[in-house]
Every structure is written in C-alpha cells, then in structure tokens.
Amino acid sequence: MQHTKHLWRAGLLVIAFGLSLLFGRHFLIPASFGAEGYYRADSRAELMALPLVHGGTRSCAECHEKEQAEHDSSKHAGVSCEVCHAPLADHASGGKKTAVMPSSLSQRLCNLCHLKLVARPAAFPQIVPQDHLIATGALEPGEAVPDRACGPCHGTHKPDQSN
Amino acid sequence: MTTLDPIVRPASLDALASEPSSRRDFLRDSGVSVCGMVLATGSGTALLAGLSAQAGVPQEPGAAPPTLAPQSPTEVAGIDRGYDPRQHRYAYVVDIDKCIGCGSCVRACERENQVPEHYFRTWVERYTVSRTGHVEVDSPNGAHDGFQPLVSGSEVTKSFFVPKICNHCTETPCVQLCPVGASYRTPDGLILVDEQRCIGCGYCVQACPYGSRFIHPVKHVASKCTFCYHRVTKGLKPACVEACPVGARKFGDVKDPKDEVAQTIATKPVRVLKPELRTEPNCYYLGLGMEVH
Numbered sequence: 503m504q505h506t507k508h509l510w511r512a513g514l515l516v517i518a519f520g521l522s523l524l525f526g527r528h529f530l531i532p533a534s535f536g537a538e539g540y541y542r543a544d545s546r547a548e549l550m551a552l553p554l555v556h557g558g559t560r561s562c563a564e565c566h567e568k569e570q571a572e573h574d575s576s577k578h579a580g581v582s583c584e585v586c587h588a589p590l591a592d593h594a595s596g597g598k599k600t601a602v603m604p605s606s607l608s609q610r611l612c613n614l615c616h617l618k619l620v621a622r623p624a625a626f627p628q629i630v631p632q633d634h635l636i637a638t639g640a641l642e643p644g645e646a647v648p649d650r651a652c653g654p655c656h657g658t659h660k661p662d663q664s665n
Numbered sequence: 666m667t668t669l670d671p672i673v674r675p676a677s678l679d680a681l682a683s684e685p686s687s688r689r690d691f692l693r694d695s696g697v698s699v700c701g702m703v704l705a706t707g708s709g710t711a712l713l714a715g716l717s718a719q720a721g722v723p724q725e726p727g728a729a730p731p732t733l734a735p736q737s738p739t740e741v742a743g744i745d746r747g748y749d750p751r752q753h754r755y756a757y758v759v760d761i762d763k764c765i766g767c768g769s770c771v772r773a774c775e776r777e778n779q780v781p782e783h784y785f786r787t788w789v790e791r792y793t794v795s796r797t798g799h800v801e802v803d804s805p806n807g808a809h810d811g812f813q814p815l816v817s818g819s820e821v822t823k824s825f826f827v828p829k830i831c832n833h834c835t836e837t838p839c840v841q842l843c844p845v846g847a848s849y850r851t852p853d854g855l856i857l858v859d860e861q862r863c864i865g866c867g868y869c870v871q872a873c874p875y876g877s878r879f880i881h882p883v884k885h886v887a888s889k890c891t892f893c894y895h896r897v898t899k900g901l902k903p904a905c906v907e908a909c910p911v912g913a914r915k916f917g918d919v920k921d922p923k924d925e926v927a928q929t930i931a932t933k934p935v936r937v938l939k940p941e942l943r944t945e946p947n948c949y950y951l952g953l954g955m956e957v958h
Contacts, residue, residue: 532861532862535846538750538851538852539849539850539851539852540846540849541846541847541848541849541859541862542846542859542861542862545849545857545859545860545861545862546750546851546857546894548861549857549891549894549895550748550894550895550898551895552894552895553895554777554895554896554899554901555776555777555904556773556776556777556896556904556907556908558901558902558907578910580910580911580912581910582907582908582910584773584907584908585769585773585908585910588776589773589776589777613811614767614768614769614810614811615765615767615769615811615910617811617812617813617814618814619766619812619814619815619824620793620814620815620821620824621766621791621792621793621812621815621824621825621826622765622766622826623762623763623765626765626911
C-alpha cells in the first residue's frame with residue numbers, strides 16, 4: 503500500500519475538523535440551552551423575575567381601608583384602583599410610600615368608560631356629557647362642559663352615591 | 666445607514682490564490698494548527714464529556730433537571746424556584762359582549778411591560794357594520810386613549826369591540842421559523858422571546874397571522890405579549906385582566922378543572938381567531954362575530 507500515508511493524513515484532518523466543531527459548540531451554545539426545549543431555559547427564568555408594576559386592588563387596602571370599604575360597596579367595586587389612579591409602583595415600594603399617587607377628577611377619565619358609544623353594550627351606563635348635564639340641570643344649553651363636570655354630583659370612590 | 670467595513674481577506678486565502686500548487690502545504694499547516702488548538706485545551710475525552718453536559722442532551726424521563734450555573738439569573742433574582750411549569754397550562758378568554766372599549770387594558774399593559782409609545786402588546790379594535798354590509802375597523806392608538814364616537818355615513822346595524830393579544834398558539838409559525846431559537850414555547854403553554862438571543866431579523870413579526878409582534882424600537886429585538894409571565898407564575902393575573910373593569914378578559918389554567926377559564930372553554934361556545942390557519946390559539950373568544958379576523 504503505497505498511498506496509505508495520504509489516507510492517514512486525510513483521516514486525521516477530518517477528525518481534527520470534527521473536534522474543532524465540537525469545541526466551537528461549547529462556546530456558541532448558552533449553558534441552559536436545551537434544558538427544557540429548543541431554547542435557553544434561563545430566558546424563562548429571567549422573564550419570571552421581571553419586576554411587578556401593578557399591585558392589584560387588595561394591595562391598596564393594606565393602607566387605605568376606608569377608601570377600600572367605600573369603593574367595595576359601590577358600583578365600581580370591580581374596577582381596580584390602579585385603573586383610575588396609577589400602578590402601585592408609582593406610589594409605594596416595600597410597604598413604604600415613595601411618591602404621591604396621582605388622581606384625576608377630569609371628566610375625560612370618566613368618558614373613557616362612560617361616553618356614549620354605539621359599540622358599547624347597550625346595558626352599560628353611558629352618557630353624552632352635554633345632554634346629561636343639561637337634563638340634570640347642571641348645565642345651561644349652549645354652555646361648555648367643565649373639565650371636572652362629574653365630581654360635583656358623583657362621589658369619587660363611590661360614584662353611584664349622589665353628593 | 667452605516668457603511669459596512671470592507672471585507673478583510675485572510676492572509677492564507679491570498680497565499681492560496683497566488684500559489685495554486687501549494688494546496689498540500691496549506692492543508693498540512695491548517696491541520697497542524699487545528700490539532701494543536703484541540704490538544705492545547707486538554708485531552709479529547711475530557712472535552713467530549715464537557716460538551717455532552719453542556720449541549721442539553723435529552724434527559725431521561727424522571728431524571729433531575731440539569732442544575733443551572735450559579736451565576737445564572739435564576740439564582741440571584743429571588744424568584745420562586747418552586748414553580749413547576751409542567752403543572753400549568755394557561756389560556757385566555759375574551760368576552761366580546763362585555764368589552765366597553767375603555768382601553769384600561771392597553772394602558773395597564775404599557776406600564777406593566779414598559780411597552781414603547783405607539784407599540785402594543787394588546788390593543789382593542791372597534792368593528793362597525795353598516796346596513797350595506799360594509800365593515801369598518803378602527804383602533805385609534807390601539808385604544809390607549811379610549812374611543813370617540815364614530816361618524817358613519819350609513820346606518821350602523823351592529824358595532825362591538827374586540828380586544829386582541831398574542832394568541833399563544835400551540836402550533837405557532839413564529840417559533841417554527843425563528844432561526845436562532847429565540848422564540849419558544851414554554852412547558853406551561855406560553856410563547857416567549859429570549860431578548861438576549863433574538864437577532865431582530867423580524868421573520869416572526871411577518872409570520873404572525875395576528876399581528877401580535879413588533880420589533881422593539883430601542884432594543885431592536887422582537888417583542889410581544891407574555892401573558893405577564895412575571896405575574897402569572899406568582900399566581901397573579903396579567904395586568905390587562907387585572908385592569909379590565911367589566912371582566913371581559915379572563916385568564917386561567919386549564920389544568921385546574923375548577924378554574925373559571927377552564928370551565929368556560931369546556932362548556933361555552935367559544936371560538937378562536939382564524940381557525941382555518943390551524944395555529945391552535947390559546948386565546949378564546951365568547952360572542953365573536955364572523956366579521957372579525
């Protein structure tokens with residue numbers, strides 16, 4: 503066998519190439535890749551560890567029992583505090599107040615849910631602000647709707663209660 | 666547009682081009698250097714043993730999951746290590762008849778997930794059907810600022826709101842075509858994006874039949890609804906469900922037979938979006954009209 507040396511050389515090269523590919527893999531594939539499926543399992547853990555921004559209505563009751571009780575007995579009982587105010591993270595952290603909780607008395611906030619729209623379920627309470635204020639005697643025809651139009655008649659935490 | 670760097674040709678390639686007869690020398694030299702590199706890292710057996718441990722070879726059923734490196738985020742972030750994704754299977758139900766189009770869900774999602782302005786992980790569409798059968802769909806700023814009355818030319822026969830999110834499809838095209846394994850399906854049935862691995866190619870954005878994905882304008886990676894994975898794995902509801910004032914959005918675990926969502930899916934006439942695509946969405950709709958796509 504005159505040419506055995508050629509075969510040995512070629513074979514060694516193939517083996518060396520294969521080993522170098524395996525070696526490259528070691529650096530290119532992240533540690534947790536494939537532990538759960540065809541993805542980096544640590545990514546799932548990272549997404550799980552993202553900070554919470556909204557605390558939910560019950561978290562507000564820890565400090566604001568009075569408002570909570572009033573709110574719970576109203577038609578707005580199912581509306582989370584954070585919908586009209588702001589996420590808990592803007593206001594408190596670790597049980598301590600960090601900033602003033604924003605609150606809006608603007609009718610634009612109320613309009614988000616209660617402005618009359620054809621697409622809204624018919625049974626849902628909704629108004630054309632101008633017509634409603636004129637009908638209740640709070641506005642003269644031709645007058646502009648004031649920004650804080652709802653507050654004077656409707657309570658803030660218990661809007662179904664007339665002030 | 667940045668100018669691309671001129672392609673740098675390796676010196677060995679130039680040598681090969683100028684001396685076609687030196688292939689044997691080139692092969693010998695490269696062979697020697699590759700062998701040297703491999704040998705320098707230790708014995709081949711040790712290397713192979715290390716590789717099989719790293720590469721995530723299929724585990725035997727019942728075998729303990731591989732332990733993660735101590736520096737991995739799971740160790741430092743203080744998350745619940747007891748959470749087992751195989752014990753859950755999440756689903757979502759939207760009740761069209763309840764939605765009032767207030768956009769509270771869109772605003773809550775934006776804050777909870779730091780969604781950039783004018784991009785949406787969830788949004789609300791308004792369908793308006795006129796006497797002539799003409800269907801108009803609008804979603805001003807994704808319903809982030811609610812809706813205003815629509816001035817329609819002809820008589821409106823029906824109109825309703827349709828909240829939309831990622832459908833977390835069981836047979837999803839976005840995961841199938843991701844070239845780098847950045848989009849994936851978790852054991853608890855969610856489609857998530859690994860922002861570290863995503864190269865921002867946007868294939869998944871084009872592939873999603875529901876328009877649920879976008880390329881994050883700052884991070885330049887694919888972004889989408891996660892069902893608030895950081896909340897639901899702690900037993901909380903997604904921010905949009907928490908925010909919905911009328912209970913039009915429900916989230917639950919279909920592996921729990923007592924779960925409200927599991928019961929709704931099992932007992933009520935639910936539908937999914939674009940069933941003809943057979944993506945098998947895990948977001949179900951109650952009262953979904955045939956006009957909705």
